[in-house]
Amino acid sequence: MYLYDGLAPSDLIFPPYDELETRRGFGDALFELGKQNTRVVALAADLAESIRMDKFMKHFPDRFFQCGIAEANMIGVAAGLATAGFLPFAGSFANFITGRVFDQIRQSICYSRKNVKLAGSHAGLTLGEDGASHQILEDIALMRSLPYMVVINPCDYWQTYQATLAAARHEGPVYLRFGRPKWPVFLPRSMPFQLGKALILKEGKDVTLIATGHMVWMAMQAEAILRQEGIDVEFINIHTIKPLDEETIRRSAQKTGAVVTCEEHQIWGGLGEAVAACLAQSTPVPIEIVGVQGRFGQSGKPIELLKEYGLDVPDIVRAVHRVLQRKQQQ
Amino acid sequence: MEAVLEEKSTDQAAQRIHQLEQIATQVRRDVLWMTYLARSGHPGGSLSAADFLVALYFDVMDIHPPHFQMDSIGEDAFILSNGHICPAWYSVLARRGYFPLEELATFRRIHSRLQGHPATLEGLPGVRIATGSLGQGLSVAVGLALGKRLRKDPHIVYCMVGDGELQEGQIWEAIAFAGHYQIDNLIVAVDWNNQQIDGQVEHVMSLGDLPARWRALRWTVIEVAEGNQMAQVLQALYQARTLAFQGKPIVLLLRTHMGYPIDFMLDNHRWHGVPPNREQLRAALAQLPETLGDFPIPETIRQEVLSQ
Numbered sequence: 001m002y003l004y005d006g007l008a009p010s011d012l013i014f015p016p017y018d019e020l021e022t023r024r025g026f027g028d029a030l031f032e033l034g035k036q037n038t039r040v041v042a043l044a045a046d047l048a049e050s051i052r053m054d055k056f057m058k059h060f061p062d063r064f065f066q067c068g069i070a071e072a073n074m075i076g077v078a079a080g081l082a083t084a085g086f087l088p089f090a091g092s093f094a095n096f097i098t099g100r101v102f103d104q105i106r107q108s109i110c111y112s113r114k115n116v117k118l119a120g121s122h123a124g125l126t127l128g129e130d131g132a133s134h135q136i137l138e139d140i141a142l143m144r145s146l147p148y149m150v151v152i153n154p155c156d157y158w159q160t161y162q163a164t165l166a167a168a169r170h171e172g173p174v175y176l177r178f179g180r181p182k183w184p185v186f187l188p189r190s191m192p193f194q195l196g197k198a199l200i201l202k203e204g205k206d207v208t209l210i211a212t213g214h215m216v217w218m219a220m221q222a223e224a225i226l227r228q229e230g231i232d233v234e235f236i237n238i239h240t241i242k243p244l245d246e247e248t249i250r251r252s253a254q255k256t257g258a259v260v261t262c263e264e265h266q267i268w269g270g271l272g273e274a275v276a277a278c279l280a281q282s283t284p285v286p287i288e289i290v291g292v293q294g295r296f297g298q299s300g301k302p303i304e305l306l307k308e309y310g311l312d313v314p315d316i317v318r319a320v321h322r323v324l325q326r327k328q329q330q
Numbered sequence: 331m332e333a334v335l336e337e338k339s340t341d342q343a344a345q346r347i348h349q350l351e352q353i354a355t356q357v358r359r360d361v362l363w364m365t366y367l368a369r370s371g372h373p374g375g376s377l378s379a380a381d382f383l384v385a386l387y388f389d390v391m392d393i394h395p396p397h398f399q400m401d402s403i404g405e406d407a408f409i410l411s412n413g414h415i416c417p418a419w420y421s422v423l424a425r426r427g428y429f430p431l432e433e434l435a436t437f438r439r440i441h442s443r444l445q446g447h448p449a450t451l452e453g454l455p456g457v458r459i460a461t462g463s464l465g466q467g468l469s470v471a472v473g474l475a476l477g478k479r480l481r482k483d484p485h486i487v488y489c490m491v492g493d494g495e496l497q498e499g500q501i502w503e504a505i506a507f508a509g510h511y512q513i514d515n516l517i518v519a520v521d522w523n524n525q526q527i528d529g530q531v532e533h534v535m536s537l538g539d540l541p542a543r544w545r546a547l548r549w550t551v552i553e554v555a556e557g558n559q560m561a562q563v564l565q566a567l568y569q570a571r572t573l574a575f576q577g578k579p580i581v582l583l584l585r586t587h588m589g590y591p592i593d594f595m596l597d598n599h600r601w602h603g604v605p606p607n608r609e610q611l612r613a614a615l616a617q618l619p620e621t622l623g624d625f626p627i628p629e630t631i632r633q634e635v636l637s638q
Contacts, residue, residue: 073469076504081476084481085481103463
C-alpha cells in the first residue's frame with residue numbers, strides 16, 4: 001500500500017484496513033444484483049473477467065451476453081434489452097465504453113432515455129503499464145456532457161459496491177467509473193451512499209478539499225499532512241459528479257472561502273470544472289484544480305504515474321497552499 | 331399465415347393486395363406533402379420503403395394500435411434503423427391508428443412529436459428508440475428480440491435498414507451477434523435502392539456480395555427482385571414468418587427504387603434529402619391518386635399547390 005513518506009495509517013481520518021480493486025467492488029455488487037433481480041443482465045465486449053463480471057457470468061449464464069470486441073453493437077443491444085424491460089449493465093474498459101461509443105450512448109441510450117448502466121473499469125492513469133491508449137482521462141467530460149446521464153466515480157471497494165447497487169435503483173442511464181489496481185479500502189462499510197449526495201468526510205474551516213475516485217485516497221493523505229501543519233481542511237468526497245451536489249459544495253465554499261479539487265482526469269471537463277462552474281455562478285472563491293494538465297498518459301506503475309502527472313500527495317498539499325495564499329490576498 | 335393466404339381465393343388475395351397498394355399510394359402522397367410542408371426531409375427513401383412498411387403494418391405484424399406499449403411484450407415490434415425515412419413511417423403509424431392523422435402536418439416543426447428523425451423523448455406512439463445517426467437501430471432490434479426471447483414472448487421483431495447504412499461497421503457487429511446467438515425472432519429488411527446522398531451506393535462504397543455476406547454470418551437470406559411490388563413484398567414477408575424460430579435470423583434484400591414511382595425522382599440519389607418544390611409536388615401528386623384522402627392540409631396551401 002502506498003503511504004506518503006512520514007505518514008502512518010493512524011494519521012489518516014479513515015485508516016485503511018484492506019486493499020481491494022474497485023472493479024471487484026463492481027463485480028461483487030453485480031453478482032448481488034443478479035441474485036436479487038432476474039431482470040438484471042450483463043454484457044461484455046471480451047473483457048468480462050477483466051472488469052470482474054466473472055461471478056455474474058458463472059452464476060447467471062443465461063443473463064450474460066458476450067458481445068465480442070464490438071462495443072458499438074453492445075450499446076445498442078443493451079438499449080434493446082432495456083426496451084424489453086431488462087436492466088442491462090454493459091461493461092468494458094472505461095475508454096471503450098465511453099469514448100469509443102459516444103454517439104451510440106448519445107442516441108441509443110441518453111436521447112432514447114434507456115435504463116442502461118455503463119460500467120467503465122481501468123479508468124485513468126492508475127491503469128498503469130498499458131499506457132495512454134487505455135488510460136482514458138477524458139471520459140468524465142464526455143459522459144458529463146450528455147443529458148440524463150448520471151456520472152459516478154467511486155473511491156474504494158465498498159463505495160464502488162454501493163454505487164453499483166445505487167445505479168441499479170436509479171431509473172435512467174448511469175456511467176460508473178472505476179479502476180484496475182488494488183487500492184486502499186478506507187471508508188467504513190457502514191458509510192451511507194446516496195446518489196447525488198456529497199460525503200463530508202471531515203468538517204473544517206480553512207479550505208475545502210474535494211476529491212473523487214482513487215484520488216480520495218491521495219487527498220486524504222494530503223489532509224493528514226495539512227492537519228499537522230495546522231490547516232483545518234473540510235474534506236469532501238464527491239462520488240456523483242453528475243448530478244453534482246451543488247448545495248453542499250456551495251455551503252462549504254461559503255464557509256472556508258477556498259476550494260481544491262482532485263481527480264484522475266484531464267483538468268478539462270471533469271470534477272474541477274464542474275465545481276468551478278457551480279461556484280462561479282454563486283460563490284466565487286479561489287479554486288485550484290488538481291488533475292492531468294492536457295497530457296496523455298504513459299506506461300508505468302500507478303503511483304509513479306500519479307507523481308509524474310502532478311497527482312501525488314505533495315501536489316495536493318501545494319495546491320492547498322496556493323489556494324490559501326490566494327484567499328489571503330483577496 | 332401462409333395457410334391463411336392460401337385459403338383465401340385468388341380474388342380475395344388480389345383484392346387484399348390492391349387494398350395495400352391503395353394505402354401505399356396514399357402514404358406516398360403523405361410523404362410528399364409532409365416534406366413539402368416542412369420544406370425539408372427525405373422523400374427518396376421514404377418512397378422506396380413505403381410498400382414494405384405498409385405490408386408490415388397493415389397485414390403482417392401482430393400489433394394492437396392505438397395501444398402502444400414500449401416493451402412490446404405480447405406483440406410484434408418494428409425498429410426503423412434508417413431513421414431519415416420517417417415520413418413514410420409516420421404516415422403508416424398515423425394511418426394505422428397510433429396517433430391522429432392531423433399530426434402529420436406538424437412534421438419537423440417546433441414542439442412536434444414528429445421529429446426530423448424518429449425520437450422517443452416526445453412520446454410519439456410507435457417509436458421505441460431514437461434513430462437517425464445510422465447503423466444503430468439494428469443493434470437495438472437485436473437486443474429487443476433477445477429480450478423477447480428471455481421473456482418467453484413468442485413474437486417477432488422487424489427492422490428496416492438502408493443499403494447505404496450497411497457501410498456502417500456497427501451493422502456488421504449486429505449481424506454477427508444475431509447470427510452467433512441465433513436470434514431467430516428477428517426479420518430485417520434492407521431497402522436496397524442503391525442510392526445514397528453522395529451517389530450510387532456501388533460507387534460511393536461497394537457493398538460486395540451482399541447476400542453472401544449475410545449468409546456468411548449465419549442468416550437466412552430472402553431476395554426480392556421487385557421490392558416495390560406489393561405482391562412480392564407480401565409473399566417474402568410471409569415466407570420470412572414461416573422461417574422464423576428456426577435457429578437463424580432472416581433478412582429480406584428488397585431491390586427497390588428511390589423515389590418510386592414518381593418519374594422525375596426515380597432512381598435518383600439527389601432525392602435522398604431534398605423536398606419537392608411547389609411545381610414538383612404538383613407534378614408528383616398528379617402521378618399518385620388520392621386513394622384514402624390526404625391528411626388535413628391548410629386549404630390555402632392546398633389550393634396554392636393544386637391550382638395551376
